[in-house]
Amino acid sequence: EDQVTQSPEALRLQEGESSSLNCSYTVSGLRGLFWYRQDPGKGPEFLFTLYSAGEEKEKERLKATLTKKESFLHITAPKPEDSATYLCAVQAPGTYKYIFGTGTRLKVLA
């Protein structure tokens, strides 16, 4: 069965304390793995698309990596404004639909 699992469910970091969020997936024929950031009461904001194992993408303090079984979202020296829920999704085989993980709620303390 195609599925996406994110861990941890919640994470509290001190400002400047780097860490990684995990997204494990099982899907036949990966066409894309997507990372989003969602603030409370808002729609998800697109961060990255990863297409194949070994690929990496960066944006400010965020870096996303991809292997054949999982993706990591590395957060370097986070700031309080990085606090949000981070969602991972993969594109379901043969469709444009996404399979979402349940998200990681990140809280960065000043």
Added chain:
Amino acid sequence: GAVVSQHPSWVICKSGTSVKIECRSLDFQATTMFWYRQFPKQSLMLMATSNEGSKATYEQGVEKDKFLINHASLTLSTLTVTSAHPEDSSFYICSAGTSGSPLTYEQYFGPGTRLTVT
């Protein structure tokens, strides 16, 4: 680029009335849009896939007669919640996509609409 808007951002309606939510892709054309529902502290639940010029495809368990979807143009899809009841109160989010590669579809999300049915 890739901006998606929704209107209204929030709405309160009385039980039994209908509510229409608009989703627009502002700077690109989208043949396919998606409608999601999100409950507090939960992930997004796909309700339906909206295809320009054809009928929407609903996910299992979603009442198509209650949640009417119209995708009249390449930049506009609407969701109408008919005969709304308090249990329909939720956060509704749409997305519109572009092809990041020949087989990949990147979805860009609207800001969401908070519906409260009294």
